[in-house]
Amino acid sequence: MYPIAYTGWMSLQEWFVxxxxxxxxxGLANYWKILFGDPRFREAVARTLYFTVLxxxxxxxxxxxxALLFNREFWGRGVLRTLAILPMVATPTAIGLVFVMxxxxxxxxxxxxxxxxxxxxxxxxxxxxxxxxxxALVDVxxxxxxxxxxxxxxxxxxxxxxxxxAHIDGASTLEAFWHITLPLLRPALVVAxxxxxxxxxxxxxxxxxMTQGGPAxxxxxxxILLFNQAFSYFNLGYAxxxxxxxxxxxxxxxxxxxxxxxxxxx
Amino acid sequence: xxxxxGARRFVATAGFYGLAGLFMLPTVFVFYWMIxxxxxxxIEATAYPPSFVRFSVSMAGYREVFTKYPFxxxxxxxxxxxxGCTALGLAVGLPAAYSIARWRQQRLALAILVARIIPGxxxxxxxxxxxxxxxxxxxxxxxxxxxxxxGLPIIIWVMISFFEDVPADLEDAGLIDGCSYxxxxxxxxxxxxxxxxxxxxxxxxxxxWNNFLFSVILAGRETRTLxxxxxxxxxxxxxxxxxxxxAATLITLPVLLVALVAQRHIVTGLxxxxxxx
Numbered sequence: 275m276y277p278i279a280y281t282g283w284m285s286l287q288e289w290f291v292x293x294x295x296x297x298x299x300x301g302l303a304n305y306w307k308i309l310f311g312d313p314r315f316r317e318a319v320a321r322t323l324y325f326t327v328l329x330x331x332x333x334x335x336x337x338x339x340x341a342l343l344f345n346r347e348f349w350g351r352g353v354l355r356t357l358a359i360l361p362m363v364a365t366p367t368a369i370g371l372v373f374v375m376x377x378x379x380x381x382x383x384x385x386x387x388x389x390x391x392x393x394x395x396x397x398x399x400x401x402x403x404x405x406x407x408x409x410a411l412v413d414v415x416x417x418x419x420x421x422x423x424x425x426x427x428x429x430x431x432x433x434x435x436x437x438x439x440a441h442i443d444g445a446s447t448l449e450a451f452w453h454i455t456l457p458l459l460r461p462a463l464v465v466a467x468x469x470x471x472x473x474x475x476x477x478x479x480x481x482x483x484m485t486q487g488g489p490a491x492x493x494x495x496x497x498i499l500l501f502n503q504a505f506s507y508f509n510l511g512y513a514x515x516x517x518x519x520x521x522x523x524x525x526x527x528x529x530x531x532x533x534x535x536x537x538x539x540x
Numbered sequence: 541x542x543x544x545x546g547a548r549r550f551v552a553t554a555g556f557y558g559l560a561g562l563f564m565l566p567t568v569f570v571f572y573w574m575i576x577x578x579x580x581x582x583i584e585a586t587a588y589p590p591s592f593v594r595f596s597v598s599m600a601g602y603r604e605v606f607t608k609y610p611f612x613x614x615x616x617x618x619x620x621x622x623x624g625c626t627a628l629g630l631a632v633g634l635p636a637a638y639s640i641a642r643w644r645q646q647r648l649a650l651a652i653l654v655a656r657i658i659p660g661x662x663x664x665x666x667x668x669x670x671x672x673x674x675x676x677x678x679x680x681x682x683x684x685x686x687x688x689x690x691g692l693p694i695i696i697w698v699m700i701s702f703f704e705d706v707p708a709d710l711e712d713a714g715l716i717d718g719c720s721y722x723x724x725x726x727x728x729x730x731x732x733x734x735x736x737x738x739x740x741x742x743x744x745x746x747x748x749w750n751n752f753l754f755s756v757i758l759a760g761r762e763t764r765t766l767x768x769x770x771x772x773x774x775x776x777x778x779x780x781x782x783x784x785x786x787a788a789t790l791i792t793l794p795v796l797l798v799a800l801v802a803q804r805h806i807v808t809g810l811x812x813x814x815x816x817x
Contacts, residue, residue, distance in 0.1 A: 343559060343563065344560070355803065357564055357567050358567070359799055359807065360567065361570070362810055363746055363795055363806060363810075364792050364796060365749065365750045365788075365791050366750060366752060366767075367752050367768075368787075368791050369792075371771075371774060372574045373570075375577065375781050375784065376570075376573060381588050381779070383573060386588065386589050415566055419567070423807055476660065476661070478661060478753050479753065483771055497659070497661055504665050504668075505757060520659055520661070521659060524657060524659055525658075528654075532650075
C-alpha cells in the first residue's frame with residue numbers, strides 16, 4: 275500500500291530527478307494538465323482503450339468459438355490443453371522479439387504467408403497505420419487460449435436438461451446455442467472478458483519491446499507514455515499523476531469484475 | 541446403412557481435427573519458427589522466401605549468444621532472482637494463505653486480489669526513488685523484493701484453495717494432542733499440501749523469470765536478467781536473426797518445460813481472481 279500512497283503524493287508535485295531543485299508542491303496542477311492540457315496523454319488514453327477493445331474483443335469471439343469446438347470428448351484433449359498454456363507462460367520479451375522478426379516488412383515470414391494467401395503485404399509494426407493492430411494481434415495470439423479455457427470450464431458446468439427439452443421441442447442447434455448456451459455462459463464470459471481487459475489495459479512488455487510506442491507515437495499507450503515521462507525525461511511528478519489515472523481506470527474495471535463475480539451463480 | 545453412417549462420422553471427425561489444427565496452428569507455428577530460426581545459419585535465417593522445413597542446421601546463433609555476451613551471467617542472475625523471490629514468497633505466503641483459509645479472512649483475500657489488479661507500473665516510480673536512496677539499484681535484493689509483488693499474491697491465492705482442502709478435524713486433533721498453532725501448520729497442514737507448494741513455487745518462479753518491467757529499471761550492469769539482456773540485444777544485433785532467435789529460445793524453453801510439469805495449476809494461477817475454485 276505504501277508505494278501507492280507515495281505515488282499519489284508524488285502526483286501532486288513537480289519534480290525532475292535530474293535537476294537540483296527539490297520537489298515542489300503544485301497541488302492538482304498535474305491532473306489539470308493530463309485532463310485538459312496534454313493532447314498526447316489524451317491520445318494515449320484513446321489508444322490504450324482502442325487496443326484493449328480490439329484485442330479482447332477478438333479474443334472473446336475466437337476463444338468462445340474454440341471452446342464450443344473443443345467442448346467434447348476427443349483424442350488429444352490433453353495435448354490441446356498443454357498447447358493452450360504455452361503462449362501464456364512464454365516470456366513476453368522473447369515472444370515480442372520473435373514477432374519483430376516475423377513482422378519484418380521485406381524478410382519476415384508474416385508477409386510471405388500473407389502473399390501466399392493472396393493479400394498484399396503489410397508493414398505491420400513498421401508503419402504508424404498498422405502498428406497498433408499488429409501489437410493487438412500478438413496479444414490475441416497470447417491470450418485467446420485463456421478465454422477458451424475459462425469458457426470451456428463454463429461449458430462443462432452447464433446442465434443437460436434444457437438441451438433435451440429444446441431437442442424435443444424441435445429447436446435447431448443454432449437456436450439452442452443462441453437461447454440456451456449463450457445466456458447460461460454469459461457470466462463466465464463476462465468475467466473472462468473483464469479479467470482480460472484489466473490485463474490488456476496494463477500491457478507493457480510487448481509494446482515496449484516491439485515498438486517503444488512508435489512509429490511516430492502511433493502505438494504509445496498510457497503505459498509507454500508514463501514510462502518514458504518517468505524514466506527518459508525523469509518527470510516523476512507528472513508521470514505519477516498518469517499512474518494514478520491509469521490505476522483509477524483499472525480499478526473501475528475491477529470493481530465491475532468483483533460485482534459481476536459476486537452475482538455470478540457458480 | 542452402417543457403412544454410410546461410418547463414412548459420415550469419418551468426415552465429421554476429419555473436419556473436427558482439421559478445424560482444431562487450424563485453430564492451434566498459429567500457437568505451434570510461432571514456437572516452431574523461433575526454434576528453426578535459431579538453428580538456421582545467418583544466410584538462411586533471413587532468406588526470402590523463407591524455408592519452412594528444409595534448412596541446414598547450424599549452432600552459430602547459440603555460439604554467438606554465449607561468446608559475444610555474458611549470457612551465463614544473465615542466466616545466473618535470472619536464476620538467483622527467481623529462486624530468491626520464490627523462497628521468500630513461500631516463507632511469507634504459506635503462513636498467510638494458511639491463516640486466510642483456516643479463519644476465513646475474506647477481507648484479506650480481497651486485499652490480495654487488489655494487489656494483483658494494481659498496474660505494476662504504478663509501483664515503479666516510488667520503488668525507483670526508494671531503492672535509489674538506499675543505493676540498492678542493481679542489487680539482487682531490489683529485484684527480489686519487487687518481483688515479490690507479482691509472485692506473492694499468486695502464491696497466497698493458489699495456496700488458499702489447497703489449505704481449504706485440509707480436513708479441519710485433523711488439525712483439531714493436533715491441537716487437542718498439545719500441538720501449538722504453528723506446530724499444526726508445520727507438522728500437519730504443510731505436509732498435506734506438498735503438491736500445491738511445488739506448483740506454486742513453479743508459478744512464482746516463472747513469473748519472476750519473465751518479469752521485464754521491474755528489472756528494466758532496477759537491474760544494472762551486474763544484475764541484468766535475461767529479458768533485459770534479450771531486449772538490449774535487439775538494437776545490437778539488428779538483423780542477425782539466428783542469434784536473436786537463439787537467445788529467445790534459450791530464455792523461453794526452460795519456462796515452457798517447467799510449465800508442462802505444473803500445467804493444471806498454471807491455469808489456476810493465471811485465472812486467479814477470475815474463476816472461483
